[in-house]
Amino acid sequence: MSGAYFLTTAIDYVNSAPHLGHAYEKVLADFFARHQQSLGSDVLFLTGVDEHGQKVQQSAQKEGIEPQLFCDEMSARFQRLHESLGVKASHFVRTTDAHHKTIVREWLQRLHDKGEIFFQEYEGYYSIRQEQFVTEKDKVDGQWPEIFGEVIQTKEPNYYFRLEPYRQRLLKHLEENPEFVVPTFRRKELLGALTEPLADLCISRPKSRLSWGIPLPFNEDYVTYVWFDALVNYYSFASIKGTLYWPPDLQIIGKDILIPAHGVYWPIMLFALDQALPKHLLVHGFWTNSGAKISKSDAKSLVDPVPYVEKFGPDVLRYFVLREMVLGQDADFSDERFDTRYTGDLGKKLGNLVQRTLSMIGRYRDGKIPSYDGFHITPADTALRSDAVVEEYRRAVDEFAPHLALQAIWNLVARANEYVEETAPFKLAKDPTQAKRLDAVLGHLAETIRRLSVLIEAALPFTAKKIRAQLQLPLGPVKLEEALFGNSLHGHVIGKPEVLFPPFEEKPQAGT
Protein backbone atom coordinates (compact mmCIF):
# COMPACT_ATOMS: atom_id res chain seq x y z
CA MET A 1 0.00 0.00 0.00
CA SER A 2 1.19 3.45 -0.82
CA GLY A 3 -0.83 5.14 1.90
CA ALA A 4 -3.05 8.15 1.56
CA TYR A 5 -3.01 10.64 -1.29
CA PHE A 6 -4.95 13.89 -1.10
CA LEU A 7 -5.40 16.12 -4.12
CA THR A 8 -7.59 19.09 -4.95
CA THR A 9 -8.49 21.30 -7.88
CA ALA A 10 -9.35 24.95 -7.74
CA ILE A 11 -13.04 25.46 -7.13
CA ASP A 12 -14.79 27.13 -10.03
CA TYR A 13 -16.71 30.34 -9.70
CA VAL A 14 -20.34 29.65 -10.57
CA ASN A 15 -20.93 33.08 -12.01
CA SER A 16 -20.09 31.89 -15.51
CA ALA A 17 -20.63 28.66 -17.38
CA PRO A 18 -17.95 25.95 -17.47
CA HIS A 19 -15.59 25.94 -20.45
CA LEU A 20 -12.62 23.97 -21.72
CA GLY A 21 -10.26 25.35 -19.07
CA HIS A 22 -12.46 24.08 -16.28
CA ALA A 23 -12.77 20.72 -17.99
CA TYR A 24 -9.02 20.46 -18.44
CA GLU A 25 -8.17 21.09 -14.82
CA LYS A 26 -10.65 18.51 -13.63
CA VAL A 27 -9.50 15.91 -16.12
CA LEU A 28 -5.94 16.54 -15.05
CA ALA A 29 -6.83 16.02 -11.41
CA ASP A 30 -8.90 12.96 -12.21
CA PHE A 31 -5.96 11.54 -14.14
CA PHE A 32 -3.65 11.89 -11.15
CA ALA A 33 -6.32 10.57 -8.81
CA ARG A 34 -6.89 7.47 -10.92
CA HIS A 35 -3.16 7.00 -11.27
CA GLN A 36 -2.71 7.05 -7.52
CA GLN A 37 -5.56 4.60 -7.14
CA SER A 38 -3.85 2.27 -9.58
CA LEU A 39 -0.79 2.41 -7.32
CA GLY A 40 -2.91 1.32 -4.39
CA SER A 41 -3.18 4.68 -2.64
CA ASP A 42 -6.13 5.65 -0.52
CA VAL A 43 -7.14 8.71 -2.53
CA LEU A 44 -9.08 11.76 -1.43
CA PHE A 45 -9.90 13.89 -4.45
CA LEU A 46 -11.73 17.19 -3.98
CA THR A 47 -13.19 19.47 -6.61
CA GLY A 48 -16.18 21.77 -6.66
CA VAL A 49 -17.47 25.27 -6.89
CA ASP A 50 -17.12 28.67 -5.27
CA GLU A 51 -20.56 30.14 -4.80
CA HIS A 52 -20.40 33.32 -2.78
CA GLY A 53 -19.62 36.90 -3.68
CA GLN A 54 -20.91 39.97 -5.34
CA LYS A 55 -21.08 38.69 -8.90
CA VAL A 56 -23.20 35.73 -7.93
CA GLN A 57 -25.45 37.99 -5.91
CA GLN A 58 -25.82 40.29 -8.91
CA SER A 59 -26.41 37.49 -11.41
CA ALA A 60 -29.12 36.01 -9.22
CA GLN A 61 -30.70 39.42 -8.86
CA LYS A 62 -30.64 39.90 -12.60
CA GLU A 63 -32.53 36.64 -13.07
CA GLY A 64 -34.84 37.53 -10.25
CA ILE A 65 -34.09 34.44 -8.19
CA GLU A 66 -32.57 33.70 -4.80
CA PRO A 67 -28.77 33.41 -4.85
CA GLN A 68 -29.01 29.91 -3.43
CA LEU A 69 -31.22 28.79 -6.28
CA PHE A 70 -28.87 30.36 -8.78
CA CYS A 71 -25.98 28.48 -7.16
CA ASP A 72 -27.89 25.22 -7.14
CA GLU A 73 -28.51 25.48 -10.86
CA MET A 74 -24.98 26.49 -11.80
CA SER A 75 -23.40 23.93 -9.50
CA ALA A 76 -25.47 21.22 -11.07
CA ARG A 77 -24.15 22.30 -14.42
CA PHE A 78 -20.56 21.92 -13.28
CA GLN A 79 -21.35 18.58 -11.73
CA ARG A 80 -22.92 17.35 -14.94
CA LEU A 81 -19.80 18.34 -16.83
CA HIS A 82 -17.60 16.42 -14.40
CA GLU A 83 -19.83 13.42 -14.68
CA SER A 84 -19.84 13.52 -18.46
CA LEU A 85 -16.04 13.61 -18.44
CA GLY A 86 -15.72 10.72 -16.05
CA VAL A 87 -14.24 12.97 -13.39
CA LYS A 88 -14.88 11.05 -10.20
CA ALA A 89 -14.10 13.17 -7.20
CA SER A 90 -14.48 11.88 -3.66
CA HIS A 91 -16.58 14.90 -2.89
CA PHE A 92 -18.01 17.81 -4.83
CA VAL A 93 -17.29 20.90 -2.79
CA ARG A 94 -19.83 23.71 -2.51
CA THR A 95 -18.95 26.75 -0.46
CA THR A 96 -22.59 27.23 0.50
CA ASP A 97 -22.38 23.90 2.33
CA ALA A 98 -23.25 24.37 6.01
CA HIS A 99 -20.21 22.42 7.13
CA HIS A 100 -17.91 24.64 5.11
CA LYS A 101 -19.47 27.75 6.61
CA THR A 102 -18.79 26.37 10.08
CA ILE A 103 -15.13 25.71 9.30
CA VAL A 104 -14.62 29.14 7.74
CA ARG A 105 -16.08 30.78 10.83
CA GLU A 106 -13.91 28.65 13.08
CA TRP A 107 -10.78 29.65 11.22
CA LEU A 108 -11.70 33.30 11.23
CA GLN A 109 -12.40 33.19 14.95
CA ARG A 110 -9.08 31.52 15.69
CA LEU A 111 -7.19 34.08 13.64
CA HIS A 112 -9.09 36.86 15.30
CA ASP A 113 -8.30 35.44 18.73
CA LYS A 114 -4.62 35.26 17.80
CA GLY A 115 -4.64 38.89 16.76
CA GLU A 116 -3.91 38.15 13.12
CA ILE A 117 -7.02 40.02 12.05
CA PHE A 118 -7.62 43.66 12.82
CA PHE A 119 -10.28 46.28 12.17
CA GLN A 120 -9.44 49.44 10.29
CA GLU A 121 -11.13 52.30 8.58
CA TYR A 122 -10.41 52.70 4.89
CA GLU A 123 -11.04 55.92 3.11
CA GLY A 124 -11.20 55.96 -0.65
CA TYR A 125 -13.15 56.48 -3.82
CA TYR A 126 -16.30 54.46 -4.13
CA SER A 127 -18.32 53.74 -7.26
CA ILE A 128 -22.00 53.63 -6.40
CA ARG A 129 -22.92 51.97 -9.65
CA GLN A 130 -20.31 49.21 -9.38
CA GLU A 131 -20.68 48.98 -5.61
CA GLN A 132 -16.93 48.81 -5.16
CA PHE A 133 -13.97 50.93 -4.19
CA VAL A 134 -11.92 52.25 -7.05
CA THR A 135 -8.44 53.73 -7.09
CA GLU A 136 -6.53 56.39 -8.99
CA LYS A 137 -5.22 53.60 -11.18
CA ASP A 138 -8.70 52.95 -12.50
CA LYS A 139 -8.81 56.43 -14.01
CA VAL A 140 -8.57 56.77 -17.77
CA ASP A 141 -7.19 60.10 -18.96
CA GLY A 142 -7.65 61.47 -15.48
CA GLN A 143 -11.36 60.66 -15.46
CA TRP A 144 -13.36 57.79 -13.99
CA PRO A 145 -14.65 55.73 -16.88
CA GLU A 146 -18.37 55.79 -17.54
CA ILE A 147 -18.89 52.26 -16.20
CA PHE A 148 -18.21 53.49 -12.66
CA GLY A 149 -21.01 56.05 -12.74
CA GLU A 150 -20.86 58.50 -9.85
CA VAL A 151 -17.70 58.13 -7.78
CA ILE A 152 -17.71 59.53 -4.26
CA GLN A 153 -15.17 59.74 -1.48
CA THR A 154 -16.23 57.67 1.47
CA LYS A 155 -15.02 55.76 4.51
CA GLU A 156 -15.61 52.10 5.24
CA PRO A 157 -14.15 50.15 8.11
CA ASN A 158 -13.17 46.57 7.36
CA TYR A 159 -11.27 43.62 8.74
CA TYR A 160 -7.76 42.96 7.55
CA PHE A 161 -5.45 39.97 7.76
CA ARG A 162 -1.74 40.63 8.28
CA LEU A 163 0.47 38.99 5.66
CA GLU A 164 3.82 40.73 6.05
CA PRO A 165 4.84 39.03 9.34
CA TYR A 166 4.95 35.70 7.47
CA ARG A 167 6.71 36.76 4.30
CA GLN A 168 10.19 35.67 5.37
CA ARG A 169 8.88 32.34 6.55
CA LEU A 170 7.21 31.81 3.20
CA LEU A 171 10.40 32.67 1.35
CA LYS A 172 12.27 30.20 3.53
CA HIS A 173 9.69 27.54 2.79
CA LEU A 174 10.11 28.12 -0.93
CA GLU A 175 13.89 27.89 -0.62
CA GLU A 176 13.74 24.67 1.36
CA ASN A 177 10.99 23.10 -0.73
CA PRO A 178 11.78 23.79 -4.37
CA GLU A 179 9.00 21.41 -5.37
CA PHE A 180 6.39 23.46 -3.56
CA VAL A 181 5.49 25.24 -6.77
CA VAL A 182 5.61 23.30 -10.05
CA PRO A 183 6.77 24.09 -12.72
CA THR A 184 9.98 25.85 -11.74
CA PHE A 185 9.38 29.06 -13.65
CA ARG A 186 6.19 29.64 -11.69
CA ARG A 187 8.14 29.23 -8.47
CA LYS A 188 10.50 31.94 -9.67
CA GLU A 189 7.58 34.24 -10.37
CA LEU A 190 6.32 33.70 -6.87
CA LEU A 191 9.74 34.40 -5.40
CA GLY A 192 9.74 37.60 -7.41
CA ALA A 193 6.39 38.65 -6.01
CA LEU A 194 7.69 38.14 -2.49
CA THR A 195 10.56 40.60 -2.72
CA GLU A 196 8.35 43.52 -1.67
CA PRO A 197 6.54 43.88 1.65
CA LEU A 198 3.02 42.48 1.55
CA ALA A 199 0.01 44.69 2.09
CA ASP A 200 -2.66 43.66 4.57
CA LEU A 201 -5.43 41.64 2.99
CA CYS A 202 -8.95 42.97 3.32
CA ILE A 203 -11.11 39.99 4.20
CA SER A 204 -14.53 41.48 4.86
CA ARG A 205 -17.41 43.36 3.32
CA PRO A 206 -20.20 45.05 5.21
CA LYS A 207 -23.44 43.17 4.79
CA SER A 208 -25.08 46.35 3.60
CA ARG A 209 -22.91 46.13 0.52
CA LEU A 210 -22.65 42.37 0.13
CA SER A 211 -25.07 40.00 1.78
CA TRP A 212 -24.22 36.83 -0.13
CA GLY A 213 -21.38 35.48 1.99
CA ILE A 214 -20.39 33.88 5.26
CA PRO A 215 -20.88 36.19 8.26
CA LEU A 216 -17.81 36.92 10.38
CA PRO A 217 -18.14 35.15 13.74
CA PHE A 218 -16.90 38.19 15.64
CA ASN A 219 -19.07 40.70 13.79
CA GLU A 220 -22.23 39.48 12.13
CA ASP A 221 -22.67 42.74 10.27
CA TYR A 222 -19.90 41.63 7.94
CA VAL A 223 -19.35 38.73 5.61
CA THR A 224 -15.97 37.31 4.66
CA TYR A 225 -14.76 38.14 1.24
CA VAL A 226 -13.36 36.00 -1.55
CA TRP A 227 -10.27 34.09 -0.56
CA PHE A 228 -11.01 33.31 3.03
CA ASP A 229 -14.16 31.66 1.91
CA ALA A 230 -12.76 29.90 -1.14
CA LEU A 231 -9.36 28.68 0.05
CA VAL A 232 -10.64 27.14 3.25
CA ASN A 233 -12.66 24.64 1.20
CA TYR A 234 -9.55 22.51 0.87
CA TYR A 235 -9.59 21.99 4.60
CA SER A 236 -13.33 21.87 5.14
CA PHE A 237 -13.66 18.64 3.24
CA ALA A 238 -10.27 17.09 3.95
CA SER A 239 -11.73 14.31 6.06
CA ILE A 240 -13.57 11.13 5.26
CA LYS A 241 -15.42 9.45 8.11
CA GLY A 242 -13.35 11.21 10.71
CA THR A 243 -10.00 10.54 9.05
CA LEU A 244 -8.12 13.74 8.23
CA TYR A 245 -6.00 13.57 5.06
CA TRP A 246 -4.19 16.84 5.68
CA PRO A 247 -1.97 18.20 4.17
CA PRO A 248 -2.75 17.90 0.45
CA ASP A 249 -0.19 16.06 -1.64
CA LEU A 250 -1.19 17.94 -4.74
CA GLN A 251 -3.19 21.10 -5.36
CA ILE A 252 -3.90 21.83 -8.99
CA ILE A 253 -4.56 25.44 -9.96
CA GLY A 254 -4.50 27.70 -13.00
CA LYS A 255 -1.69 30.16 -13.53
CA ASP A 256 -4.02 33.06 -12.79
CA ILE A 257 -4.51 32.16 -9.15
CA LEU A 258 -0.99 31.35 -8.04
CA ILE A 259 -0.07 34.94 -7.27
CA PRO A 260 -1.23 36.03 -4.82
CA ALA A 261 -4.05 33.67 -3.84
CA HIS A 262 -2.51 30.20 -3.62
CA GLY A 263 1.10 31.27 -3.51
CA VAL A 264 0.79 33.97 -0.84
CA TYR A 265 -2.56 34.13 0.98
CA TRP A 266 -3.03 30.42 1.26
CA PRO A 267 0.35 29.41 2.75
CA ILE A 268 0.27 32.40 5.08
CA MET A 269 -3.20 31.46 6.29
CA LEU A 270 -1.87 27.99 7.01
CA PHE A 271 1.19 29.38 8.78
CA ALA A 272 -1.02 31.55 10.94
CA LEU A 273 -3.17 28.57 11.86
CA ASP A 274 -0.25 26.18 12.41
CA GLN A 275 -1.36 23.93 9.62
CA ALA A 276 0.99 22.01 7.33
CA LEU A 277 1.38 23.35 3.79
CA PRO A 278 0.46 21.33 0.71
CA LYS A 279 3.36 19.41 -0.80
CA HIS A 280 2.86 20.66 -4.35
CA LEU A 281 1.04 23.49 -6.01
CA LEU A 282 0.78 22.35 -9.60
CA VAL A 283 0.19 25.34 -11.85
CA HIS A 284 -1.23 24.69 -15.29
CA GLY A 285 -1.42 27.00 -18.29
CA PHE A 286 -4.35 28.20 -20.36
CA TRP A 287 -5.93 27.07 -23.57
CA THR A 288 -6.21 29.24 -26.60
CA ASN A 289 -8.98 28.73 -29.13
CA SER A 290 -7.50 28.36 -32.61
CA GLY A 291 -4.74 30.69 -31.57
CA ALA A 292 -6.99 33.26 -29.88
CA LYS A 293 -7.03 34.01 -26.20
CA ILE A 294 -9.99 32.63 -24.27
CA SER A 295 -11.71 35.28 -22.25
CA LYS A 296 -14.78 34.98 -20.09
CA SER A 297 -16.00 38.33 -21.28
CA ASP A 298 -15.84 37.24 -24.91
CA ALA A 299 -18.38 34.50 -25.48
CA LYS A 300 -17.07 33.75 -28.96
CA SER A 301 -13.66 32.81 -27.63
CA LEU A 302 -15.02 30.22 -25.22
CA VAL A 303 -14.72 26.54 -26.01
CA ASP A 304 -17.65 24.56 -24.69
CA PRO A 305 -16.42 21.04 -23.96
CA VAL A 306 -19.91 19.54 -23.89
CA PRO A 307 -20.46 19.09 -27.66
CA TYR A 308 -17.09 17.38 -27.97
CA VAL A 309 -17.90 14.99 -25.18
CA GLU A 310 -21.29 14.30 -26.68
CA LYS A 311 -19.97 13.62 -30.13
CA PHE A 312 -16.72 11.80 -29.39
CA GLY A 313 -17.15 10.51 -25.87
CA PRO A 314 -15.33 11.60 -22.70
CA ASP A 315 -12.08 9.78 -23.37
CA VAL A 316 -11.38 11.67 -26.56
CA LEU A 317 -11.48 15.04 -24.84
CA ARG A 318 -9.51 13.61 -21.93
CA TYR A 319 -6.88 12.24 -24.26
CA PHE A 320 -6.70 15.45 -26.22
CA VAL A 321 -6.13 17.77 -23.29
CA LEU A 322 -3.70 15.48 -21.51
CA ARG A 323 -1.72 14.67 -24.64
CA GLU A 324 -1.73 18.10 -26.23
CA MET A 325 -0.82 20.33 -23.30
CA VAL A 326 2.65 20.37 -21.83
CA LEU A 327 1.66 20.78 -18.20
CA GLY A 328 2.40 24.33 -17.12
CA GLN A 329 2.56 25.76 -20.63
CA ASP A 330 -0.28 27.13 -22.68
CA ALA A 331 -1.70 25.09 -25.54
CA ASP A 332 -4.00 25.58 -28.46
CA PHE A 333 -7.35 23.95 -29.07
CA SER A 334 -8.82 23.67 -32.53
CA ASP A 335 -11.14 21.33 -34.35
CA GLU A 336 -8.34 20.44 -36.70
CA ARG A 337 -5.99 19.40 -33.89
CA PHE A 338 -8.78 17.58 -32.17
CA ASP A 339 -9.61 15.69 -35.32
CA THR A 340 -5.97 14.79 -35.89
CA ARG A 341 -5.65 13.26 -32.43
CA TYR A 342 -8.94 11.47 -32.78
CA THR A 343 -8.45 10.02 -36.22
CA GLY A 344 -4.73 9.37 -35.86
CA ASP A 345 -3.69 8.44 -32.35
CA LEU A 346 -6.99 7.02 -31.22
CA GLY A 347 -8.62 5.62 -34.33
CA LYS A 348 -5.87 4.54 -36.65
CA LYS A 349 -3.22 3.65 -34.09
CA LEU A 350 -4.86 2.33 -30.94
CA GLY A 351 -8.33 1.52 -32.24
CA ASN A 352 -7.06 -0.24 -35.30
CA LEU A 353 -4.51 -2.22 -33.30
CA VAL A 354 -7.21 -3.57 -31.02
CA GLN A 355 -9.46 -4.27 -33.94
CA ARG A 356 -6.93 -6.15 -36.06
CA THR A 357 -5.66 -8.15 -33.08
CA LEU A 358 -9.07 -9.31 -31.98
CA SER A 359 -10.13 -9.92 -35.53
CA MET A 360 -7.17 -12.21 -36.23
CA ILE A 361 -7.68 -14.14 -33.01
CA GLY A 362 -11.30 -14.59 -34.01
CA ARG A 363 -10.48 -15.54 -37.54
CA TYR A 364 -7.52 -17.85 -36.98
CA ARG A 365 -8.18 -19.27 -33.52
CA ASP A 366 -11.94 -19.10 -33.09
CA GLY A 367 -11.69 -16.31 -30.56
CA LYS A 368 -9.49 -18.23 -28.18
CA ILE A 369 -6.19 -16.65 -27.20
CA PRO A 370 -3.67 -19.36 -28.00
CA SER A 371 -1.00 -20.55 -25.59
CA TYR A 372 2.59 -20.77 -26.72
CA ASP A 373 5.85 -22.09 -25.35
CA GLY A 374 9.36 -20.67 -25.07
CA PHE A 375 10.52 -22.48 -28.22
CA HIS A 376 8.37 -20.25 -30.36
CA ILE A 377 9.41 -16.91 -28.92
CA THR A 378 11.74 -15.01 -31.26
CA PRO A 379 13.76 -11.79 -31.03
CA ALA A 380 10.92 -10.08 -32.87
CA ASP A 381 8.84 -10.44 -29.71
CA THR A 382 11.32 -8.67 -27.44
CA ALA A 383 9.87 -5.20 -27.73
CA LEU A 384 6.40 -6.39 -26.78
CA ARG A 385 7.74 -8.38 -23.83
CA SER A 386 9.52 -5.37 -22.35
CA ASP A 387 8.29 -3.69 -19.19
CA ALA A 388 10.23 -0.50 -19.87
CA VAL A 389 7.03 1.25 -20.93
CA VAL A 390 5.56 0.90 -17.45
CA GLU A 391 8.59 2.50 -15.84
CA GLU A 392 8.68 5.24 -18.45
CA TYR A 393 5.00 5.94 -17.95
CA ARG A 394 5.33 6.10 -14.18
CA ARG A 395 8.31 8.37 -14.27
CA ALA A 396 6.51 10.78 -16.59
CA VAL A 397 3.47 10.92 -14.32
CA ASP A 398 5.68 11.43 -11.28
CA GLU A 399 7.26 14.36 -13.07
CA PHE A 400 3.86 15.85 -13.82
CA ALA A 401 4.19 15.25 -17.54
CA PRO A 402 1.03 13.45 -18.67
CA HIS A 403 1.81 14.23 -22.30
CA LEU A 404 5.04 12.22 -22.01
CA ALA A 405 3.27 9.45 -20.16
CA LEU A 406 0.82 9.12 -23.03
CA GLN A 407 3.62 9.35 -25.54
CA ALA A 408 5.28 6.39 -23.84
CA ILE A 409 2.09 4.36 -24.13
CA TRP A 410 1.63 5.29 -27.77
CA ASN A 411 5.19 4.21 -28.49
CA LEU A 412 4.08 0.74 -27.43
CA VAL A 413 1.02 1.05 -29.66
CA ALA A 414 3.30 1.92 -32.57
CA ARG A 415 5.65 -0.96 -31.79
CA ALA A 416 2.69 -3.33 -31.72
CA ASN A 417 1.51 -2.13 -35.12
CA GLU A 418 5.03 -2.56 -36.48
CA TYR A 419 5.08 -6.01 -34.93
CA VAL A 420 2.05 -7.04 -36.94
CA GLU A 421 3.78 -6.01 -40.15
CA GLU A 422 7.01 -7.65 -39.15
CA THR A 423 5.60 -10.99 -38.02
CA ALA A 424 2.73 -10.97 -40.55
CA PRO A 425 0.37 -13.33 -38.74
CA PHE A 426 -1.90 -13.26 -41.79
CA LYS A 427 0.89 -14.95 -43.74
CA LEU A 428 1.71 -17.39 -40.96
CA ALA A 429 -1.93 -18.40 -41.01
CA LYS A 430 -1.55 -19.68 -44.57
CA ASP A 431 1.28 -22.02 -43.62
CA PRO A 432 0.24 -24.92 -41.37
CA THR A 433 3.86 -25.56 -40.34
CA GLN A 434 3.87 -22.09 -38.76
CA ALA A 435 0.88 -22.73 -36.52
CA LYS A 436 2.90 -22.64 -33.31
CA ARG A 437 4.61 -19.44 -34.26
CA LEU A 438 1.23 -17.91 -35.11
CA ASP A 439 0.07 -18.90 -31.64
CA ALA A 440 2.99 -17.03 -30.13
CA VAL A 441 2.41 -13.93 -32.25
CA LEU A 442 -1.30 -13.74 -31.48
CA GLY A 443 -0.56 -14.41 -27.83
CA HIS A 444 1.87 -11.50 -27.70
CA LEU A 445 -0.59 -9.20 -29.42
CA ALA A 446 -3.44 -10.12 -27.11
CA GLU A 447 -1.22 -9.56 -24.11
CA THR A 448 -0.18 -6.18 -25.48
CA ILE A 449 -3.80 -5.12 -25.85
CA ARG A 450 -4.47 -6.20 -22.29
CA ARG A 451 -1.45 -4.27 -20.99
CA LEU A 452 -2.51 -1.21 -22.94
CA SER A 453 -5.92 -1.35 -21.33
CA VAL A 454 -4.20 -1.11 -17.96
CA LEU A 455 -1.81 1.63 -19.02
CA ILE A 456 -4.56 3.88 -20.38
CA GLU A 457 -6.81 3.40 -17.35
CA ALA A 458 -6.02 6.75 -15.72
CA ALA A 459 -6.25 8.79 -18.91
CA LEU A 460 -8.95 6.91 -20.85
CA PRO A 461 -10.92 4.92 -18.27
CA PHE A 462 -13.88 4.26 -20.55
CA THR A 463 -11.80 2.95 -23.43
CA ALA A 464 -9.75 0.87 -21.02
CA LYS A 465 -12.90 -0.85 -19.87
CA LYS A 466 -14.18 -1.28 -23.43
CA ILE A 467 -10.98 -3.09 -24.35
CA ARG A 468 -11.19 -5.33 -21.32
CA ALA A 469 -14.82 -6.01 -22.11
CA GLN A 470 -13.84 -7.11 -25.61
CA LEU A 471 -11.21 -9.36 -24.08
CA GLN A 472 -13.87 -10.59 -21.67
CA LEU A 473 -11.71 -9.68 -18.70
CA PRO A 474 -12.88 -8.17 -15.41
CA LEU A 475 -13.43 -4.46 -15.93
CA GLY A 476 -11.62 -3.28 -12.85
CA PRO A 477 -10.42 -1.67 -10.76
CA VAL A 478 -6.94 -2.30 -12.07
CA LYS A 479 -3.49 -1.81 -10.59
CA LEU A 480 -0.67 -0.37 -12.62
CA GLU A 481 1.47 -3.43 -11.88
CA GLU A 482 -0.94 -5.42 -14.01
CA ALA A 483 0.60 -3.63 -16.97
CA LEU A 484 3.73 -5.77 -16.59
CA PHE A 485 4.15 -8.42 -19.25
CA GLY A 486 2.67 -11.79 -18.40
CA ASN A 487 0.91 -14.71 -19.93
CA SER A 488 -2.32 -14.94 -18.00
CA LEU A 489 -4.42 -14.96 -21.16
CA HIS A 490 -3.49 -18.40 -22.47
CA GLY A 491 -6.65 -20.18 -23.48
CA HIS A 492 -8.84 -17.21 -22.63
CA VAL A 493 -11.88 -16.75 -24.85
CA ILE A 494 -12.50 -13.23 -26.12
CA GLY A 495 -15.56 -11.41 -27.37
CA LYS A 496 -16.30 -9.87 -30.71
CA PRO A 497 -14.27 -6.85 -31.78
CA GLU A 498 -16.10 -3.58 -31.68
CA VAL A 499 -14.80 -0.38 -33.24
CA LEU A 500 -13.52 1.91 -30.47
CA PHE A 501 -13.17 5.16 -32.39
CA PRO A 502 -15.30 5.10 -35.51
CA PRO A 503 -14.32 7.48 -38.29
CA PHE A 504 -16.67 10.35 -38.96
CA GLU A 505 -17.62 10.58 -42.59
CA GLU A 506 -18.07 14.31 -42.60
CA LYS A 507 -16.03 16.97 -40.96
CA PRO A 508 -17.85 18.80 -38.21
CA GLN A 509 -19.58 21.72 -39.86
CA ALA A 510 -19.84 25.19 -38.49
CA GLY A 511 -22.99 25.67 -36.49
CA THR A 512 -23.76 21.99 -36.05
Add this chain to the structure above:
RNA sequence: GCCAGGGUAGCUCAGCGGUAGAGCAGGGGACUCAUAAGCCCUUGGUCGGGGGUUCGAUUCCCCCCUCUGGCACCA
Protein backbone atom coordinates in the same frame (compact mmCIF):
# COMPACT_ATOMS: atom_id res chain seq x y z
C1' G B 1 9.07 49.77 -16.07
C1' C B 2 10.50 45.17 -13.41
C1' C B 3 10.34 39.72 -13.68
C1' A B 4 9.53 35.04 -16.30
C1' G B 5 8.92 31.91 -20.57
C1' G B 6 9.14 31.58 -25.91
C1' G B 7 11.09 32.77 -31.19
C1' U B 8 14.15 25.50 -34.54
C1' A B 9 11.01 21.91 -41.18
C1' G B 10 4.15 24.17 -43.94
C1' C B 11 1.87 23.32 -38.56
C1' U B 12 2.77 21.88 -33.16
C1' C B 13 7.03 21.16 -30.59
C1' A B 14 11.78 18.26 -28.70
C1' G B 15 17.03 18.96 -28.55
C1' C B 16 20.64 22.86 -25.44
C1' G B 17 28.87 22.45 -26.89
C1' G B 18 30.80 18.53 -31.70
C1' U B 19 28.56 19.85 -39.16
C1' A B 20 19.89 19.48 -36.96
C1' G B 21 15.12 15.65 -34.62
C1' A B 22 9.72 13.81 -33.71
C1' G B 23 4.49 13.95 -34.69
C1' C B 24 1.02 15.90 -38.20
C1' A B 25 0.68 17.67 -43.28
C1' G B 26 3.09 16.72 -48.54
C1' G B 27 5.49 12.83 -52.10
C1' G B 28 6.71 7.51 -53.28
C1' G B 29 6.50 2.08 -52.28
C1' A B 30 5.54 -2.98 -50.74
C1' C B 31 1.64 -5.61 -48.21
C1' U B 32 -3.64 -7.08 -46.87
C1' C B 33 -5.14 -9.09 -40.48
C1' A B 34 -7.59 -4.22 -39.69
C1' U B 35 -11.41 1.81 -38.90
C1' A B 36 -9.92 2.88 -47.77
C1' A B 37 -6.66 1.37 -41.56
C1' G B 38 -1.31 -0.19 -40.47
C1' C B 39 4.02 -0.57 -42.21
C1' C B 40 8.49 1.15 -45.00
C1' C B 41 11.04 5.06 -47.65
C1' U B 42 11.11 10.28 -48.65
C1' U B 43 10.77 16.16 -49.82
C1' G B 44 11.53 20.03 -46.42
C1' G B 45 15.33 24.17 -41.90
C1' U B 46 21.51 29.83 -43.32
C1' C B 47 17.85 26.63 -35.45
C1' G B 48 14.64 35.55 -34.64
C1' G B 49 19.04 39.40 -35.68
C1' G B 50 24.00 41.12 -34.28
C1' G B 51 28.42 40.62 -31.39
C1' G B 52 31.52 37.65 -28.06
C1' U B 53 33.76 33.04 -25.54
C1' U B 54 35.60 28.39 -27.86
C1' C B 55 39.46 24.19 -32.00
C1' G B 56 34.03 24.20 -32.68
C1' A B 57 27.47 27.17 -30.75
C1' U B 58 20.91 25.96 -32.33
C1' U B 59 23.23 24.74 -27.58
C1' C B 60 27.25 29.33 -23.08
C1' C B 61 27.67 35.13 -22.39
C1' C B 62 26.12 40.28 -23.92
C1' C B 63 22.99 43.54 -26.83
C1' C B 64 18.75 44.16 -30.00
C1' C B 65 14.01 42.83 -32.32
C1' U B 66 9.47 40.20 -31.48
C1' C B 67 5.52 37.20 -29.04
C1' U B 68 3.17 35.47 -24.53
C1' G B 69 2.48 35.69 -19.44
C1' G B 70 3.26 37.49 -14.16
C1' C B 71 3.80 42.03 -10.94
C1' A B 72 -3.50 44.01 -10.17
C1' C B 73 -10.34 39.27 -7.29
C1' C B 74 -11.63 36.03 -14.32
C1' A B 75 -9.72 27.55 -15.09
